[in-house]
Amino acid sequence: MRYTKAQFEAEYPNNDVCLDAVFEARFGDLEFCPKCGAKTKFYRVKKRKCYACMHCGYQLHPLANTIFRKSSTSLSNWFYAIYLFSVAKNGVSAKELERHLGVTYKCAWRMAKQIRLLMAQETSKFMGVIEADETFMGGRRPINRRFDNKTALLGIAEKRGRVKVKALDGKVRAGKVLPYLKENIEPLSVLHTDESGLYNQAHKTFKHRTVDHGWHTYVSPTGVHTNNIEGFWSQLKRSVNGTYHAVSPKYLQSYVDEFAFRYNHRAFAVGRVLLDKALKHGG
Ligand SMILES: [Zn+2]
Known part of the structure; x- marks a missing residue:
């Protein structure tokens, strides 16, 4: 289900309509x-x-405490920027925003930063049957052979549901993997992984099942598999293929956050979800 540019423009044709939308989202049910x-x-x-009470004239400022506050950019520019983020498979650079919106680079950079914050991963824990797996990104163009410039990603996935992903600093060790799993998965959930030693201690917190040897790429007779997270890895790698060179974990994390956001909201119109977040959650 896509949120098309035509739908977007019909829904938010000008600044007044955008402001009404923010007011409605924040104060719509104020009786x-x-x-x-x-x-x-x-x-x-x-x-x-702002909006005023018809009796006493008391004023409400819907942009206060949102990412739109104190911005010299028009509200419809903000909405359009959010729309662009929602449809761009590989993210949106400040340079592109600058070009699309006709704002300064500095302004575009600040807008991009705020919108990326809306796409940060949620803190609530997954539960049920959860897959965990790790993979490596980058390292296509080694600058210096002495340094391993790949960055490890650790990910968890619900069966046919959402994913969460963390870029790891340095080597992948069980000492980093297990705390992340505990932080992001409810205890006693069923955990599916491959037979990697990274997950050796997982049975102490979760009902740990490993993929049967020899069934790695298929659903095994026992139903234990990690196809969802592996599917996410391959989508992510296809999308960055050729465009992704930087490998700092911090940069990769923000890239992955965006990618995971789009993936997690794939069943909805991503632009709709992002706008709702911008309207309700502030900045
Ligand atoms: Zn009043």
């Missing part, structure tokens, strides 16, 4: 005025970005 207490309606104050 009584916080100031005079009367059952009221709020009307838009002409030429200002």
Whole structure:
């Protein structure tokens, strides 16, 4: 289900409509005025970005505490930028935003940074039957043979559901893997992994099952497999193929956050979800 540019433009044709959308998302179900207490309606104050109580004139500023606050960029530019992030398979650079929106590079860079924060991974724990696996990214163009410039990713996946991924600093060790699993998966969940020694201690927290030897790429008769997380790895690698050279874990994490966000919301219109987040969660 795609959220098309035509749908987006029909829904948010101008700044006033965008501002109404922010007001509606934040204060839409406010029945009584916080100031005079009367059952009221709020009307838009002409030429200002606020709404006033029809009884006492008390003003509400819907952009306060959102990523849109104190921005010299128009609200419709912000909405369009969010839309672009939602549809771009490989992320959006500040340079592209600058070109699409006609804003300064500095402004575009700040907008991109704020929108990426909306795409950060959620902290709630997965539960049920969860797959875990690790992979390596980068290292296509070794600058110096003495350094291993690959970055490891550790990921977990729900069966046909969401993923969470962490870029690891340095070598992959059980001492990094297990704490991440405990942080992100409810105890007593069923954990599916391959036979890697990284997961040797996992049975102490989870119901740990390993993929049967020889069945790595197929669903084994026991139903234990890691196809979902492996499928995510291959999508991620296909998308960065040729475009991804930098391998700092920090950079990779932000790239993966975006990719995982789009993946996790694939069944919905990603742009819709992102806009809702921008409207409700502030910045
Ligand atoms: Zn009032």
